[in-house]
Amino acid sequence: MMPTQQGYDRAITVFSPDGRLYQVEYAIETVKRGTIALGIKTKYGIIFAADERPRKLQVVDEPQKLFKIDQHIGIAAAGxxxxxRRQVDDARFFSQSSKIVYDESVSVETVTKHIADQCQQYTQYAGARPIGVSLIIGGVDQNGNSLFLTDPSGTYIPYNAVAIGADSDRVTEFLKKHYKPEMTLEESKMLAISSINMVSNDAKGSEHIKISQIESDTKQFEIVDKNQITKLLQSATEKYPAEEK
Incomplete structure (x- = not known):
């Protein structure tokens, strides 16, 4: 990098001559280096899934990349x-505050826009770096089922199915090939399992896969039991044969 470019590289609030914010781009690169996380929306609910590979002897009781924001809203993260965790705490506080003020559950898009606005602020003011994580935010509210993606720039976009993290391009192509809006939650889980295992070259079985869901009928966030994931693994392998590495 040329000396004149290094100034733009170090200043998060200054655009380079070619219209780039380098530190924001570096934050997005951090997301691309994280293990895969994905979200799937169908008419029956929302599925979140993540590849979590613990170290040897590590105690893992709860997912580290899947979070509950409210009864009807969940998040999957990569980066x-x-x-x-900081953004999740902020989203939880915002959701509960909204419930107290307006006496009704906050919408998924309202929470998503709040989180995206927080990300955007870190691209505008000096003294703090950009947020180094992307979030898949989904849930069931008065508007139906919703799924959004936020990134470090402050952008948020609605999706039917989306993947973030390492090899997300391959997983996105896999989702485009097999996703159907009328899929059941069980079929969505199998698609998520196959998507993660497709890019998890050094992981076997289902121990590294964490899944959560929100059903359209109950509007309740819940973590999918690991035994259920194990049972779905065989069906997923048969339904979605392994792609070429």
């Missing part, structure tokens, strides 16, 4: 997960 710098400590940043995700």
């Amino acid at each position: 710098y997960i400590p940043d995700a």
Whole structure:
């Protein structure tokens, strides 16, 4: 990098001559280096899934990349997960505050826009780096089933199915090939399992896969039991044969 470019590289609030914010781009690169996370929306509900590979002897009781925001809203994260925890805490506080003020559950898009606005602020003011995580935010509200993606730039976009993290391009192509809006939650889970295993070259079985869901009828966020994921693994393997590495 030329000396004149290094100034733009270090200043998060200054655009380079070619219209780039380098530190924001680096934050997006951090997301691309995280393990895969994905979300799937169908008429029956929302599925979140993540590839979580614990170290040896690590105790893992709860998912580290899947979060509950409210009864009807969940999140999957990829990138710098400590940043995700901070955003999750902020989203939880915002959701509960909205319920107290307006006496009704906050919409999924309202929470998503709030989180995206927080990300955008870190691209505008000096003294703090951009957020190094992308979030898949989904849930069931008065508007139906919704699924959104936020990124470090402050952008948020609605999706039917989306993947973030390492090899997300391959998983996105896999989702485009097999996704159907009328899929059941069980079929969505199998698609999520196959998507993660397709890019998890050094992981076997289902121990590294974490899944959560929100059903359209109950509007309740819940973590899918690991035994159920194990049972679905065989069906997923048969339904979606392994793609070429």
